[in-house]
Amino acid sequence: MTANLNVTTVVGNPKRLSRTLTTAEALAAAIAAGLGTEPRAESVDLAELYLTGLEPPHGGFERLLGQIRSGDVLIVATPVYKGSYTGLLKLFLDQLPPKALEGTVTVPVTVAASREHRLLADLHLRPVLAELGAKTPVPSLTLVEGELPELDARLGAWTEAHLADLADALAFGRRPIGASA
Amino acid sequence: MTANLNVTTVVGNPKRLSRTLTTAEALAAAIAAGLGTEPRAESVDLAELYLTGLEPPHGGFERLLGQIRSGDVLIVATPVYKGSYTGLLKLFLDQLPPKALEGTVTVPVTVAASREHRLLADLHLRPVLAELGAKTPVPSLTLVEGELPELDARLGAWTEAHLADLADALAFGRRPIGASA
Amino acid sequence: MTANLNVTTVVGNPKRLSRTLTTAEALAAAIAAGLGTEPRAESVDLAELYLTGLEPPHGGFERLLGQIRSGDVLIVATPVYKGSYTGLLKLFLDQLPPKALEGTVTVPVTVAASREHRLLADLHLRPVLAELGAKTPVPSLTLVEGELPELDARLGAWTEAHLADLADALAFGRRPIGASA
Amino acid sequence: MTANLNVTTVVGNPKRLSRTLTTAEALAAAIAAGLGTEPRAESVDLAELYLTGLEPPHGGFERLLGQIRSGDVLIVATPVYKGSYTGLLKLFLDQLPPKALEGTVTVPVTVAASREHRLLADLHLRPVLAELGAKTPVPSLTLVEGELPELDARLGAWTEAHLADLADALAFGRRPIGASA
Numbered sequence: 001m002t003a004n005l006n007v008t009t010v011v012g013n014p015k016r017l018s019r020t021l022t023t024a025e026a027l028a029a030a031i032a033a034g035l036g037t038e039p040r041a042e043s044v045d046l047a048e049l050y051l052t053g054l055e056p057p058h059g060g061f062e063r064l065l066g067q068i069r070s071g072d073v074l075i076v077a078t079p080v081y082k083g084s085y086t087g088l089l090k091l092f093l094d095q096l097p098p099k100a101l102e103g104t105v106t107v108p109v110t111v112a113a114s115r116e117h118r119l120l121a122d123l124h125l126r127p128v129l130a131e132l133g134a135k136t137p138v139p140s141l142t143l144v145e146g147e148l149p150e151l152d153a154r155l156g157a158w159t160e161a162h163l164a165d166l167a168d169a170l171a172f173g174r175r176p177i178g179a180s181a
Numbered sequence: 182m183t184a185n186l187n188v189t190t191v192v193g194n195p196k197r198l199s200r201t202l203t204t205a206e207a208l209a210a211a212i213a214a215g216l217g218t219e220p221r222a223e224s225v226d227l228a229e230l231y232l233t234g235l236e237p238p239h240g241g242f243e244r245l246l247g248q249i250r251s252g253d254v255l256i257v258a259t260p261v262y263k264g265s266y267t268g269l270l271k272l273f274l275d276q277l278p279p280k281a282l283e284g285t286v287t288v289p290v291t292v293a294a295s296r297e298h299r300l301l302a303d304l305h306l307r308p309v310l311a312e313l314g315a316k317t318p319v320p321s322l323t324l325v326e327g328e329l330p331e332l333d334a335r336l337g338a339w340t341e342a343h344l345a346d347l348a349d350a351l352a353f354g355r356r357p358i359g360a361s362a
Numbered sequence: 363m364t365a366n367l368n369v370t371t372v373v374g375n376p377k378r379l380s381r382t383l384t385t386a387e388a389l390a391a392a393i394a395a396g397l398g399t400e401p402r403a404e405s406v407d408l409a410e411l412y413l414t415g416l417e418p419p420h421g422g423f424e425r426l427l428g429q430i431r432s433g434d435v436l437i438v439a440t441p442v443y444k445g446s447y448t449g450l451l452k453l454f455l456d457q458l459p460p461k462a463l464e465g466t467v468t469v470p471v472t473v474a475a476s477r478e479h480r481l482l483a484d485l486h487l488r489p490v491l492a493e494l495g496a497k498t499p500v501p502s503l504t505l506v507e508g509e510l511p512e513l514d515a516r517l518g519a520w521t522e523a524h525l526a527d528l529a530d531a532l533a534f535g536r537r538p539i540g541a542s543a
Numbered sequence: 544m545t546a547n548l549n550v551t552t553v554v555g556n557p558k559r560l561s562r563t564l565t566t567a568e569a570l571a572a573a574i575a576a577g578l579g580t581e582p583r584a585e586s587v588d589l590a591e592l593y594l595t596g597l598e599p600p601h602g603g604f605e606r607l608l609g610q611i612r613s614g615d616v617l618i619v620a621t622p623v624y625k626g627s628y629t630g631l632l633k634l635f636l637d638q639l640p641p642k643a644l645e646g647t648v649t650v651p652v653t654v655a656a657s658r659e660h661r662l663l664a665d666l667h668l669r670p671v672l673a674e675l676g677a678k679t680p681v682p683s684l685t686l687v688e689g690e691l692p693e694l695d696a697r698l699g700a701w702t703e704a705h706l707a708d709l710a711d712a713l714a715f716g717r718r719p720i721g722a723s724a
Contacts, residue, residue, distance in 0.1 A: 014235070014275070054195070054235050054269070081275045083312040083481070084305070088235070088275075090268030094195070115477035119445070123485070123670055124265070124305050127662075130682060131264040137680040137712060139673060168711045169680060264662070296658035300489075300626070304666070308485055311501060318499040318531060320492060345533070350499060352530045376597070376637070416557070416597050416631070445674040446667070449633030450597070456557070456624045456631075486627070486667050493626040 005036025006071035009043035010064070012078040012089025016047040019148060024077035024109045027141055030155045031073055031107070034163045035170070042067060043075075046088050056095045065100065072170055074104050076129065080112035080121040085128075093128055102133030105169050108140035111148070118142050137169035138162040186217025187252035190224035191245070193259040193270025197228040200329060205258035205290045208322055211336045212254055212288070215344045216351070223248060224256075227269050235272060242276065253351055255285050257310065261293035261302040266309075274309055283314030286350050289321035292329070299325050318350035319343040367398025367532075368433035371405035372426070374440040374451025378409040381510060386439035386471045389503055392517045393435055393469070396525045397532070404429060405437075408450050416453060423457065434532055436466050438491065442474035442483040447490075455490055464495030467531050470502035473510070480504050499531035500524040548579025549614035552586035553607070555621040555632025559590040562691060567620035567652045570684055573698045574616055574650070577706045578713070585610060589631050597634060604638065615713055617647050619672065623655035623664040628671075636671055645676030648712050651683035654691070661685050680712035681705040 007028040013020040021043065028041040044067075049060045068074050078085040106129055110121040122140045129136055141158050143151075188209040194201040202224065209222040225248075230241045249255050259266040287310055291302040303321045310317055322339050324332075369390040375382040383405065390403040406429075411422045430436050440447040468491055472483040484502045491498055503520050505513075550571040556563040564586065571584040587610075592603045611617050621628040649672055653664040665683045672679055684701050686694075 014272075050235055053233060054231050054272075056195070082271075082277075082309050084271070084309055086275055087268045087271030087273065090263075090265070090271050091195075091235075092268065094262045094268045096263075116480045118478045119482065119670075120308075120485075123482075126669070127301075127666055128263050128265055135680070135708065137678070137708075164714070165678065165680075165712065168714045169708065171707070171711045297661045299659045301662065301666075304489055304663075307488070308481075316499070316527065318497070318527075346497065346499075346531065349530045349533045350527065352526070376634075412597050414596060416593055416634075443637045444633075444639075444671050446633070446671055449630045449635065449637045452625075452627070452630030452633050453557075453597075454630065456629055458625075482670075489663075490625050490627055 004038060004040070005032055005073070007032045007041040007073045007075065008067050008071040009041065009075040009077065010068075010089075010092065011043060011045050012076070012086045012092065014047050014086060014088045016045050018079070019145070020077050020079050020109070020111050021045055023111055023143060023148065023151060024075050026151060026155055027107070027109055027158070028075050030159050031163070031166065034159055035167055046092050050088065050091065054091060061095065065096065068101070068104060072105065073166070074101070074106045074134070075109055076106055076125070077109035077111075078121050078125065080110055080117040083117060083120045084124045085110070085121040090128070093132065096132060099133040101129065104134050105166065106134040106136050107138060107166070108136070110140060110142045112142070112144050115144055118144050135169060138165050185219060185221070186213055186254070188213045188222040188254045188256060189248050189252040190222065190256040190258065191249075191270075191273065192224060192226050193257070193267045193273065194226075195228050195267060195269045197226050199260070200326070201258050201260045201290070201292050202226055204292055204324065204329065204332060205256050207332060207336055208288070208290055208339070209256050211340050212344070212347065215340055216348055227273050231269065231272065238276065246277065246281065249282070249285060253286065254347070255282070255287045255315070256290055257287055257306070258290035259302050259306065261291055261298040264298060264301045265305045266291070266302040271309070274313065277313060280314040282310065285315050286347065287315040287317050288319060288347070289317070291321060291323045293323070293325050296325055299323050316350060319346050366402070367394055367435070369394050369403040369435045369437060370429050370433040371403065371437040371439060372430075372451075372454065373405060373407050374438070374448045374454065375407075376409050376448060376450045378407050380441070381507070382439050382441050382471070382473050383407055385473055385505060385510065385513060386437050388513060388517055389469070389471055389520070390437050392521050393525070393528065396521055397529055408454050412450065412453065419457065427458065427462065430463070430466060434467065435528070436463070436468045436496070437471055438468055438487070439471040440483050440487065442472055442479040445479060445482045446486045447472070447483040452490070455494065458494060461495040463491065466496050467528065468496040468498050469500060469528070470498070472502060472504045474504070474506050477506055480506050497531060500527050547581060547583070548575055548616070550575045550584040550616045550618060551610050551614040552584065552618040552620065553611075553632075553635065554586060554588050555619070555629045555635065556588075557590050557629060557631045559588050561622070562688070563620050563622050563652070563654050564588055566654055566686065566691065566694060567618050569694060569698055570650070570652055570701070571618050573702050574706070574709065577702055578710055589635050593631065593634065600638065608639065608643065611644070611647060615648065616709070617644070617649045617677070618652055619649055619668070620652040621664050621668065623653055623660040626660060626663045627667045628653070628664040633671070636675065639675060642676040644672065647677050648709065649677040649679050650681060650709070651679070653683060653685045655685070655687050658687055661687050678712055681708050
């Protein structure tokens with residue numbers, strides 16, 4: 001447990017205030033509550049960030065990048081569009097500097113309209129996160145829209161299965177390698 | 182051969198007037214010259230199309246969609262960013278109606294900075310094009326930046342290998358299935 | 363139409379006489395009936411081919427390779443195992459010489475236990491076929507086990523949608539590029 | 544540090560005693576030496592395991608499965624064949640029970656002949672490992688054959704970058720979630 005766990009959520013749904021956003025924020029809250037005593041969770045709707053154009057680095061972009069770098073956990077959320085993550089999300093990731101997520105513990109969240117598409121955005125997103133240097137130590141939360149009414153149960157199952165591993169990856173109180181146990 | 186072969190090129194490089202654009206236009210010209218007697222090739226720089234914002238369907242978007250639908254060949258070009266196609270390209274593809282490319286003969290063009298990334302954008306792009314219903318009957322033109330000085334030779338090798346198959350897929354003068362040969 | 367259309371089917375299900383085999387053979391028959399007047403379809407169960415060991419090139423392997431090369435259409439069929447095509451199928455593909463399928467018109471068939479896995483084997487298989495030089499001009503037939511009772515309807519829909527494109531790719535009676543139409 | 548760190552290496556190169564094997568064993572030794580005081584590393588050449596046939600579960604298979612389950616780290620090594628992991632490796636993974644690698648900390652090693660293929664086996668392998676429930680908390684070791692003469696330097700860079708994260712994932716001495724730090 002740590003007092004100042006910071007969870008940043010980035011949402012790549014072109015529609016503002018989407019169910020992708022509420023789903024990702026619910027996961028952020030569950031992680032923050034599970035691992036931090038005074039959790040702080042902030043979320044950025046990329047549909048807001050790029051509202052006036054797609055030109056690279058501007059104020060909002062730089063603030064978000066700083067927030068990700070100083071935070072503990074990054075949640076990257078996307079609906080499944082055309083069988084993959086959204087272009088809006090990738091537009092943001094494209095504008096990040098090389099290896100911008102080096103060492104950042106990252107958890108993808110994907111929401112698909114159909115079961116056939118459930119795994120697809122995750123399949124394509126993880127290599128992009130790897131290219132950026134992100135750590136993705138636990139499985140993504142991959143949901144189908146029909147499961148959203150039972151979101152609490154899904155979140156419970158996910159945290160039950162993966163919160164301990166996430167805590168390990170965050171390495172709070174990590175002992176130096178080579179130190180005696 | 183057909184008199185009115187139309188080739189539309191869509192370029193997903195966030196930088197306007199990129200080498201991705203000139204490469205894709207060179208392929209468009211080679212295809213048009215090889216298969217049509219009065220070739221018409223038009224290209225759209227998505228960096229232009231989304232210059233003032235990324236909001237879905239507007240005039241330029243609708244014109245481009247109409248052009249693609251009435252054309253014969255679509256070239257979809259992207260640099261390799263973060264190990265995949267660009268977010269800008271996917272932003273455009275995301276805004277297309279379901280199955281918008283049904284029956285459209287499509288050829289991807291990718292330009293990578295390193296050999297390690299040469300095949301990656303194509304690997305991730307083709308399933309998205311398939312989801313949109315596009316026909317992709319021939320291999321993509323996948324280039325590394327270091328090869329751009331020898332673009333003519335690369336284009337020559339590609340057309341030599343694939344132009345006949347592309348012509349077959351265009352099915353100019355297709356005989357009905359079941360008709361005697 | 364052509365009198366001597368040859369369809370070869372290769373089945374990568376480790377269980378002999380599988381539903382993958384019967385599904386693939388049904389597609390082979392539908393293609394042969396749709397495009398050839400005296401169709402010949404042969405199928406090879408890789409579970410038979412590798413029954414006594416997995417050592418590379420032996421008699422059965424060489425016969426199958428010859429059959430593929432002299433044939434018109436290759437059907438490559440696999441169940442979805444662990445989210446991808448089977449190792450048995452890839453074992454066979456690995457043993458093929460480089461570019462062994464150059465110019466071979468190939469149609470993948472995949473059968474998944476769940477809808478989540480429907481698209482996965484195809485997603486991973488097509489790049490391998492591309493590496494081998496295969497032409498894959500039409501979408502794969504991707505089925506879920508629960509759809510097998512309605513196989514005839516699925517085959518009908520597939521042939522209705524894609525047989526003409528397959529015929530174009532086979533280019534029976536192809537006119538030379540540049541000849542007047 | 545732990546006294547009894549067990550590293551199991553599974554090698555999917557159809558050629559016995561391959562450079563893939565020696566590379567994977569070198570990584571196993573580096574991990575064992577870095578994290579355990581009395582390291583034990585064992586490796587299984589799948590080309591040996593399947594020497595007399597590919598029929599599922601037999602003595603060697605069961606022993607290997609037991610070894611993986613009782614071990615701490617699993618290294619899964621493959622050359623890049625036809626743009627992906629080998630069929631031999633997948634044949635073994637296909638025969639594992641569902642979720643057989645649940646909780647197993649796994650590190651992929653891939654060796655490619657060309658730079659174009661460097662990332663491909665890893666890209667396709669990680670989703671299969673995820674389907675089996677494996678934990679893959681650190682990046683794979685992806686090598687090109689031309690780098691093998693400088694293997695020590697590559698191993699040094701990999702362990703420098705990732706050994707601490709691997710130790711975290713192994714969670715030696717993990718504190719219960721919710722316990723005070």
